[in-house]
Amino acid sequence: MAPLDLNELIGHVLKNVMYVVTGIGFGFALERAGFGNSRNLAAQFYLRDMRVLKVMFTAIITAMLLIFLSGALGLMNVSKIFVNPTYLWPGIVGGIIFGVGFVIGGYCPGTALVSAATLKLDGLFFVLGLGLGMIAFGETIDAYRVFWETSGAYGEVTLYGLFGVDPGVVVVGVVIMALAMFVGAEKIEAYFAEREGGRAS
Amino acid sequence: MKWKIGGAVFAVLVGIGVFFLGQPTPDELAARMAPDLEARLKSREVQIDPGELLDLIYNDNAAVKILDVRDEADFNLFHIIDAERVTMDQARDYKWAKSLPPNTVLVLTSNDEKRATLAWRLLSARGVANLYILEGGINYWLDVYGQDNDPAAKPRPEGDDTMRHEFSSALGQRRPEADPDPHEAPHREYEKKVKSIGPAAKKAGGCG
Numbered sequence: 001m002a003p004l005d006l007n008e009l010i011g012h013v014l015k016n017v018m019y020v021v022t023g024i025g026f027g028f029a030l031e032r033a034g035f036g037n038s039r040n041l042a043a044q045f046y047l048r049d050m051r052v053l054k055v056m057f058t059a060i061i062t063a064m065l066l067i068f069l070s071g072a073l074g075l076m077n078v079s080k081i082f083v084n085p086t087y088l089w090p091g092i093v094g095g096i097i098f099g100v101g102f103v104i105g106g107y108c109p110g111t112a113l114v115s116a117a118t119l120k121l122d123g124l125f126f127v128l129g130l131g132l133g134m135i136a137f138g139e140t141i142d143a144y145r146v147f148w149e150t151s152g153a154y155g156e157v158t159l160y161g162l163f164g165v166d167p168g169v170v171v172v173g174v175v176i177m178a179l180a181m182f183v184g185a186e187k188i189e190a191y192f193a194e195r196e197g198g199r200a201s
Numbered sequence: 202m203k204w205k206i207g208g209a210v211f212a213v214l215v216g217i218g219v220f221f222l223g224q225p226t227p228d229e230l231a232a233r234m235a236p237d238l239e240a241r242l243k244s245r246e247v248q249i250d251p252g253e254l255l256d257l258i259y260n261d262n263a264a265v266k267i268l269d270v271r272d273e274a275d276f277n278l279f280h281i282i283d284a285e286r287v288t289m290d291q292a293r294d295y296k297w298a299k300s301l302p303p304n305t306v307l308v309l310t311s312n313d314e315k316r317a318t319l320a321w322r323l324l325s326a327r328g329v330a331n332l333y334i335l336e337g338g339i340n341y342w343l344d345v346y347g348q349d350n351d352p353a354a355k356p357r358p359e360g361d362d363t364m365r366h367e368f369s370s371a372l373g374q375r376r377p378e379a380d381p382d383p384h385e386a387p388h389r390e391y392e393k394k395v396k397s398i399g400p401a402a403k404k405a406g407g408c409g
């Protein structure tokens with residue numbers, strides 16, 4: 001029953017090879033979707049191009065449906081999947097820093113690596129900044145370790161646990177929400193395309 | 202446009218399918234996992250030697266947590282250093298199981314192995330990883346590291362889980378055998394069973 005112990009199944013070396021191949025495949029898919037171009041990514045924040053929202057939510061509902069369908073069919077023990085524990089306040093602070101960096105730089109860490117892989121200068125500089133930020137964080141964490149590791153610690157939080165409902169209810173709800181967002185995103189894109197088309201003519 | 206509508210309909214149908222199928226309960230999961238869990242128990246790949254536990258306790262690069270599933274009276278009489286007493290109700294509680302620390306080796310102890318084995322089955326079915334059982338339980342630990350240690354003692358996996366050692370007072374972990382000095386304690390050759398779970402936060406020492 002999944003999740004499988006890859007170390008036991010194929011050994012340490014092959015497992016790492018699989019990670020690298022998966023990473024390359026993921027990076028390739030991001031690049032082909034246009035996520036290696038900061039203009040496409042930054043356009044999300046100006047509501048001109050909603051592909052980030054659409055791709056991310058498609059990934060979320062695809063993974064969610066596969067996980068919970070596998071669980072329901074007895075192919076996977078869902079409780080064995082690691083869920084990041086929630087640290088609310090550090091999450092909010094980190095989210096703000098991440099968001100500001102995303103708007104200014106036009107990349108998130110993964111897409112910056114995709115961009116750097118295709119030798120785009122802005123991507124390379126973003127990765128350099130990312131590295132410096134990680135070093136700065138690592139070197140200064142002792143000053144705010146208590147805040148970072150304890151504030152707003154809620155443990156493992158899931159939507160179905162929070163609302164006390166069956167996971168199936170959340171699955172259907174998230175799918176409907178995502179579909180509604182896709183429709184809304186397309187309408188927003190069409191609105192701005194029409195407005196800017198009119199302005200150009 | 203057609204494929205978008207098709208994809209949306211497919212996602213909704215799968216979602217409704219998941220809703221009606223429902224997720225298995227912990228007991229159903231345990232039943233499904235039973236063959237695999239029993240095979241692991243039978244091969245004794247999760248029962249670790251007292252020597253391995255002692256080495257883990259004194260390994261600054263490994264995080265270890267001892268979960269003692271005995272009743273309160275036995276726990277108060279004696280327990281291994283820093284052990285936490287855990288009731289079987291806790292072991293059945295999904296939320297409690299999920300609160301256990303990740304990247305930590307968890308070792309269950311009972312007087313012999315029966316109760317710890319039952320807790321291992323429950324917690325494993327609830328997705329708890331890096332979970333082991335102290336071979337021979339507290340009785341064997343005391344056979345090995347107790348003041349009247351018996352080098353010829355053998356673990357008794359089929360023991361009835363009652364305390365075989367006598368104590369004049371309930372000193373818990375304040376007894377010397379609760380925290381044997383690894384340099385003074387009898388050296389043990391054992392088969393290493395705890396799998397590496399990657400780097401853990403250092404408990405002490407180191408520079409920088």
